[in-house]
Amino acid sequence: MIWIIGNQGMLGKELSRYFDEAGLPHVGSDREVSILEPSALRNFTKKHRPDWIVNCSAYTAVDKAEEEESSAFALNRDGPAYIAEAAADHNIPLIHISTDYVFDGSSAEPLAEDAATGPQSVYGRSKLAGEEAVRKITERHFIIRTAWLYGEFGSNFVYTMLKLMESRDSIKVVNDQKGSPTWARELALLISVIIGSGSTAYGTYHFSGEGECSWYGFAREIYRLGREKGVLTSECEINPCPSSEFPTPARRPRYSLLCKEKVKREFGLEIPDWKDSLAEFFSSADIPLNAV
Numbered sequence: 001m002i003w004i005i006g007n008q009g010m011l012g013k014e015l016s017r018y019f020d021e022a023g024l025p026h027v028g029s030d031r032e033v034s035i036l037e038p039s040a041l042r043n044f045t046k047k048h049r050p051d052w053i054v055n056c057s058a059y060t061a062v063d064k065a066e067e068e069e070s071s072a073f074a075l076n077r078d079g080p081a082y083i084a085e086a087a088a089d090h091n092i093p094l095i096h097i098s099t100d101y102v103f104d105g106s107s108a109e110p111l112a113e114d115a116a117t118g119p120q121s122v123y124g125r126s127k128l129a130g131e132e133a134v135r136k137i138t139e140r141h142f143i144i145r146t147a148w149l150y151g152e153f154g155s156n157f158v159y160t161m162l163k164l165m166e167s168r169d170s171i172k173v174v175n176d177q178k179g180s181p182t183w184a185r186e187l188a189l190l191i192s193v194i195i196g197s198g199s200t201a202y203g204t205y206h207f208s209g210e211g212e213c214s215w216y217g218f219a220r221e222i223y224r225l226g227r228e229k230g231v232l233t234s235e236c237e238i239n240p241c242p243s244s245e246f247p248t249p250a251r252r253p254r255y256s257l258l259c260k261e262k263v264k265r266e267f268g269l270e271i272p273d274w275k276d277s278l279a280e281f282f283s284s285a286d287i288p289l290n291a292v
């Protein structure tokens, strides 16, 4: 039995669907079993006796976190610590999800798992603190750092762009922040591979789509596919701009491309190029046209 914590979020829903399709028994919880209440976590563990825990819950509003620091740290540091304690008490392996925003963006080459961190935002600092808590509390952990996640469920950059592109004649998107998008379904596949392998190669792993782009490059591809698939019914001009022309409360890393050599080696994965995954997403997902 796999326990998906945060099963109503974007990744949690994708993972639940993936496990259903793969016939993997799972049970889920979200706010009703708050990760901020250790006794609730303990009771759930005793009742369902999971063999694995996957933590998909988090505080993910990057800009809002700048003014809600205590909430971000509660959900991204304290919650994962309580989950790790519950996991350690029952000797259950824990898969915890983290982010490329733990890096400062100054690297010129893909970031390996042991590259120096230096978060630039409250969100990034809170996620790094969560990683550190998990490592300290339970040895039996897989921390997966991923990046620029999108999927069918919940708000994400793809849906934000489609909405803007449908409602405006032109938009500006930053082209000096580089990384790689990740389709939540590919991450769900990795999580099921880890669980299925019964691996004990605990530690930190990087995972995203292959290839590299800027948010502007990502937006252009979303536009191209949106037009091709008929999701977008009108034309929109997409203009690149520097970050200075799109100021946000939180600073984002200029470069956060994750090196995936370790995860590929350990789990024998072939990771698709982000453009291929995005195309498959557009072909397979039920993109809510009324929300766009």
Ligand SMILES: NC(=O)C1=CN([C@@H]2O[C@H](COP(=O)(O)OP(=O)(O)OC[C@H]3O[C@@H](n4cnc5c(N)ncnc54)[C@H](OP(=O)(O)O)[C@@H]3O)[C@@H](O)[C@H]2O)C=CC1
Pocket (backbone or CB within 6 Å): 005, 006, 007, 008, 009, 010, 011, 012, 029, 030, 031, 032, 033, 034, 035, 036, 055, 056, 057, 058, 059, 060, 075, 097, 098, 099, 100, 127, 146, 147, 148, 149, 150, 154
């Ligand atoms: N989205 C992205 O681009 C990226 C995400 N990540 C990481 O991936 C993971 C999944 O992200 P994503 O699916 O986007 O996250 P979401 O924000 O979509 O989902 C998080 C879920 O956790 C729930 N939650 C909030 N508070 C609690 C609580 N006290 N107890 C239990 N559950 C709670 C949320 O509920 P509610 O909605 O009601 O608040 C929501 O259902 C996170 O760890 C995130 O940091 C990493 C890189 C990129």
Ligand SMILES: Cc1cn([C@H]2C[C@H](O)[C@@H](COP(=O)(O)OP(=O)(O)O[C@H]3O[C@@H](C)C(=O)[C@@H](O)[C@H]3O)O2)c(=O)[nH]c1=O
Pocket (backbone or CB within 6 Å): 060, 061, 062, 063, 098, 099, 100, 101, 146, 147, 148, 149, 156, 157, 160, 164, 171, 172, 173, 174, 177, 215, 246, 248, 252
């Ligand atoms: C909406 C919009 C954003 N942008 C810029 C702002 C920002 O620099 C970049 C990304 O925008 P967003 O704010 O939508 O994405 P953001 O919330 O920063 O996405 C991040 O979420 C968290 C949870 C993560 O862990 C990260 O990996 C990453 O996916 O695009 C534009 O340039 N033009 C626009 O019209």
